[in-house]
Amino acid sequence: MRYNIAIAGNPNCGKTTIFNALTGARQHVGNWPGVTVERKSGKYTQAEHKFDVIDLPGTYSLAAFSAEETIARQYLINDKPDVVVNIVDASNLERNLFLTTQLIELGRPMVIVLNMMDMATEKGLEIDADTLATLLGAPVIPVVGRSGAGIDLLKEKILRVARELSLKSRPIDITYPRDIEAELEQVSALLTASGDENRLVRWTSVKLLESDKQTRDEVRALKGGEAILEQTARSIEHIERLFKDVGRAVISHARYGFIQGALRECVVETLPDAVDYSRRVDRLLTNRWLGLPIFALFMWLMFKVTFDLGSIPMGWIDSGVVFLMNVISAALPQSMFASLLVDGAIGGVGAIAVFLPNIFMLFFIIAILEDTGYMARVAFIMDRIMHNIGLHGKAFIPMIMGFGCNVPAIMGTRILESRRDRILTVLINPFMSCSARLPVYVLVAGAFFPENAATVIFSMYILGIVAAIGSGKLFSKTILKGMSKPFVLELPPYQRPTLRSLVLHTWERGFLFIQKMGTVILVGSVLIWALGYFPTQVDLERDYSAERAQVNQVYDQDLSDLTAKFKSSVQASKSVYHSEMVEYKASSGYQELNDQYQTLRTSLSEAHTNQLYSLRQQEVGDITEQKWIGRIGKVFEPIVAPLGFSWRESVALITGFVAKEIVVSTFGVLFGVGANVDEGNLGVISGLRSSGMTPLAALSFLVFTLLYTPCLATVAAIKRETGTWSYTLFSIGYSLGLAYLLAFGVQYFGGIFNWLS
Amino acid sequence: MFNFNKPRHQLSNDYSDGLRLNDLKPGEIGRVLEIGGSEQFRLRLIEMGLTKDTEVCVDKFAPLRDPMELIVRGYHLSIRGQDAQKIAVERIN
Ligand SMILES: Nc1nc2c(ncn2[C@@H]2O[C@H](COP(=O)(O)OP(=O)(O)OP(=O)(O)O)[C@@H](O)[C@H]2O)c(=O)[nH]1
Numbered sequence: 001m002r003y004n005i006a007i008a009g010n011p012n013c014g015k016t017t018i019f020n021a022l023t024g025a026r027q028h029v030g031n032w033p034g035v036t037v038e039r040k041s042g043k044y045t046q047a048e049h050k051f052d053v054i055d056l057p058g059t060y061s062l063a064a065f066s067a068e069e070t071i072a073r074q075y076l077i078n079d080k081p082d083v084v085v086n087i088v089d090a091s092n093l094e095r096n097l098f099l100t101t102q103l104i105e106l107g108r109p110m111v112i113v114l115n116m117m118d119m120a121t122e123k124g125l126e127i128d129a130d131t132l133a134t135l136l137g138a139p140v141i142p143v144v145g146r147s148g149a150g151i152d153l154l155k156e157k158i159l160r161v162a163r164e165l166s167l168k169s170r171p172i173d174i175t176y177p178r179d180i181e182a183e184l185e186q187v188s189a190l191l192t193a194s195g196d197e198n199r200l201v202r203w204t205s206v207k208l209l210e211s212d213k214q215t216r217d218e219v220r221a222l223k224g225g226e227a228i229l230e231q232t233a234r235s236i237e238h239i240e241r242l243f244k245d246v247g248r249a250v251i252s253h254a255r256y257g258f259i260q261g262a263l264r265e266c267v268v269e270t271l272p273d274a275v276d277y278s279r280r281v282d283r284l285l286t287n288r289w290l291g292l293p294i295f296a297l298f299m300w301l302m303f304k305v306t307f308d309l310g311s312i313p314m315g316w317i318d319s320g321v322v323f324l325m326n327v328i329s330a331a332l333p334q335s336m337f338a339s340l341l342v343d344g345a346i347g348g349v350g351a352i353a354v355f356l357p358n359i360f361m362l363f364f365i366i367a368i369l370e371d372t373g374y375m376a377r378v379a380f381i382m383d384r385i386m387h388n389i390g391l392h393g394k395a396f397i398p399m400i401m402g403f404g405c406n407v408p409a410i411m412g413t414r415i416l417e418s419r420r421d422r423i424l425t426v427l428i429n430p431f432m433s434c435s436a437r438l439p440v441y442v443l444v445a446g447a448f449f450p451e452n453a454a455t456v457i458f459s460m461y462i463l464g465i466v467a468a469i470g471s472g473k474l475f476s477k478t479i480l481k482g483m484s485k486p487f488v489l490e491l492p493p494y495q496r497p498t499l500r501s502l503v504l505h506t507w508e509r510g511f512l513f514i515q516k517m518g519t520v521i522l523v524g525s526v527l528i529w530a531l532g533y534f535p536t537q538v539d540l541e542r543d544y545s546a547e548r549a550q551v552n553q554v555y556d557q558d559l560s561d562l563t564a565k566f567k568s569s570v571q572a573s574k575s576v577y578h579s580e581m582v583e584y585k586a587s588s589g590y591q592e593l594n595d596q597y598q599t600l601r602t603s604l605s606e607a608h609t610n611q612l613y614s615l616r617q618q619e620v621g622d623i624t625e626q627k628w629i630g631r632i633g634k635v636f637e638p639i640v641a642p643l644g645f646s647w648r649e650s651v652a653l654i655t656g657f658v659a660k661e662i663v664v665s666t667f668g669v670l671f672g673v674g675a676n677v678d679e680g681n682l683g684v685i686s687g688l689r690s691s692g693m694t695p696l697a698a699l700s701f702l703v704f705t706l707l708y709t710p711c712l713a714t715v716a717a718i719k720r721e722t723g724t725w726s727y728t729l730f731s732i733g734y735s736l737g738l739a740y741l742l743a744f745g746v747q748y749f750g751g752i753f754n755w756l757s
Numbered sequence: 758m759f760n761f762n763k764p765r766h767q768l769s770n771d772y773s774d775g776l777r778l779n780d781l782k783p784g785e786i787g788r789v790l791e792i793g794g795s796e797q798f799r800l801r802l803i804e805m806g807l808t809k810d811t812e813v814c815v816d817k818f819a820p821l822r823d824p825m826e827l828i829v830r831g832y833h834l835s836i837r838g839q840d841a842q843k844i845a846v847e848r849i850n
Pocket residue numbers: 009010011012013014015016017018057058115116117118119143144145146147371372495497498501
């Protein structure tokens with residue numbers, strides 16, 4: 001037999017941990033149709049029965065206010081899973097059982113899992129699982145998800161409950177105060193009379209009294225629906241008169257009453273004054289005076305570790321890519337295909353693969369912050385500031401992640417509850433300077449501001465933050481007016497993270513980046529390669545081979561002149577003192593002449609190499625100008641001229657639209673040193689300096705790079721998360737506009753006030 | 758036609774000028790008398806266990822004074838001062 005089981009529970013109760021313990025590695029992460037809520041599914045086999053497991057989104061209730069709640073509810077009602085596995089946090093039973101009271105009313109066969117038993121024991125809670133099972137009408141299994149204790153028993157229980165499906169074990173009803181029960185009865189009677197066989201009468205009546213809009217719409221369509229709704233209205237009015245509050249509040253209150261009654265019978269607190277270590281730690285970490293400095297320190301450490309430790313494997317990947325490129329170009333004959341493979345695909349993707357260690361490192365640290373419970377404190381500490389831009393404290397988390405990579409950061413906006421908050425955070429996220437922009441800063445700042453490179457780069461990060469805050473304020477006052485969701489945030493106890501969960505989280509997010517490399521960046525690199533490769537025939541005004549021959553000829557001439565001069569001086573000085581050549585060569589006079597000669601010879605040859613090199617650079621520049629990429633750059637040249645850019649910078653910026661890192665390799669191609677350059681490359685630096693770019697233009701180039709759309713993958717993520725092209729196009733247009741405006745500002749005011757000259 | 762949606766809930770006159778949750782100092786415990794504000798806010802709080810008659814301990818305030826941290830039904834919950842102002846309480850210690 002094949003059974004469907006659904007895992008339901010509050011956020012943070014350990015659903016994912018149990019899901020992993022049940023299904024092992026066989027799982028699939030996708031999206032629920034139409035919404036950007038993660039959908040995790042997996043399978044396992046138990047005693048020759050197959051189980052398909054679905055991990056429902058974590059919710060506190062089934063009220064259908066948020067996308068998560070609607071999804072969980074629809075799935076439970078429409079897909080009718082054979083078993084609902086309700087995970088509850090045993091150390092926080094009262095609140096966790098609130099969802100359970102609603103699940104019970106859905107009437108699916110249930111298994112209740114008391115997770116985090118270790119924490120409950122630590123707190124001194126003794127829970128009588130058997131009594132609780134009787135009270136809730138479903139088996140209750142204590143487990144420790146983290147260590148896997150109790151999972152086997154849980155699997156067995158799930159199987160038993162699934163197989164007893166035919167026995168129609170009827171679960172208990174949550175009982176409400178008598179006046180409410182009377183009203184429920186009236187509504188139920190009408191519902192039963194309407195003759196809809198499949199309807200869950202109890203659930204529907206309760207939801208009707210709770211003024212649940214979705215249920216009301218469904219009932220309206222029934223036979224006699226209007227009459228049922230009229231009765232509902234009368235009942236609600238009656239309840240409101242009696243209890244002086246809306247039906248929903250009264251019913252929720254009654255649910256908590258039921259829970260409290262149940263817990264009185266089966267929970268004993270044995271350690272009334274157990275030390276709450278988590279609270280002690282929190283006293284320090286969210287301390288009035290130390291909270292913010294400690295947070296700043298953590299952020300600083302996060303960057304330090306990401307970039308310092310991450311740079312070690314970066315070198316390995318870089319050498320690996322170069323090695324691969326050399327091997328392949330040696331193995332393949334010179335052809336278009338070889339160039340496509342080596343310069344286009346491997347070179348392009350390789351230039352970005354070097355950032356993998358940085359990105360994985362960052363995600364690992366973010367996983368630590370999340371798994372320890374510190375992320376919730378970040379929201380707590382930062383809410384005051386984020387509230388200023390009209391956002392929830394939690395929105396700070398995707399903002400920090402943006403420093404690593406905007407793609408997962410934009411995906412991370414899913415942690416926010418309201419659509420408005422999500423869109424606002426998505427729109428300002430690209431201004432957070434992602435790690436891909438760093439190589440561009442290092443290259444350009446290194447070339448033009450070698451003394452102050454660090455300061456210049458740091459100011460880019462700050463400018464990005466300022467742009468994000470400013471835009472956030474602007475948007476929340478204009479296009480995204482309206483209230484953000486009320487801030488109601490649970491602060492879970494601090495936990496020691498497990499390596500397994502850290503690795504899993506890191507991998508899940510890091511994999512998105514690898515996917516990006518394999519798709520968007522690969523296609524983009526090949527496209528840019530093609531734009532730089534075609535047309536293959538170009539007509540150059542200057543005859544470079546003739547010029548080269550000329551340079552070589554002059555060099556040969558100079559060299560032979562020098563040698564002749566040396567020889568004659570040797571002859572002259574020898575004849576004065578010495579008769580024998582051997583004797584003469586040992587003398588200091590000869591030594592001096594020879595040294596002089598060698599020095600001149602070396603400098604002549606150096607000058608020659610430089611001449612050839614700069615000729616080559618000019619040639620590559622001229623050729624590129626004729627290729628498609630150069631022609632496109634030329635088209636945009638008049639537009640970017642006010643920013644101080646030439647066609648080269650415009651080409652670099654266009655290619656940077658695919659991915660910012662590509663800006664560096666584009667400069668490499670433009671200055672004839674090849675695509676695989678690192679930031680310290682002297683050829684590119686000297687090329688940039690001699691291309692006529694001023695330091696002021698370099699600064700406005702950096703500003704532009706910071707602010708315009710980060711990359712195609714980000715665009716794809718924005719489209720995915722906002723769900724509409726209009727916000728996506730708006731984001732592209734806005735960031736281009738802001739980039740242009742500020743870069744122009746730098747160029748214009750810099751010119752007036754004579755900065756950097 | 759009966760209106761099923763109650764957009765805002767005004768605190769009743771008995772409490773409209775009394776003590777509010779954000780008036781409590783860290784360490785003080787209050788009992789919830791009534792919750793005002795938008796329907797969505799009220800229900801969210803009620804779902805989180807902050808129902809009428811619940812005892813709430815104010816644990817602390819964030820470094821920038823806002824939001825505040827509460828202990829409700831044995832767990833820690835954080836809400837903003839402006840929202841806590843909509844919760845009428847009586848001090849019980
Ligand atoms: N001490 C203890 N910690 C646990 C146990 N089970 C899970 N955890 C920890 O609880 C935290 C939350 O677990 P998750 O599995 O991510 O919880 P979740 O319900 O999927 O959370 P969301 O994905 O946020 O809805 C993690 O840090 C786990 O390591 C347990 O039995 N004991």
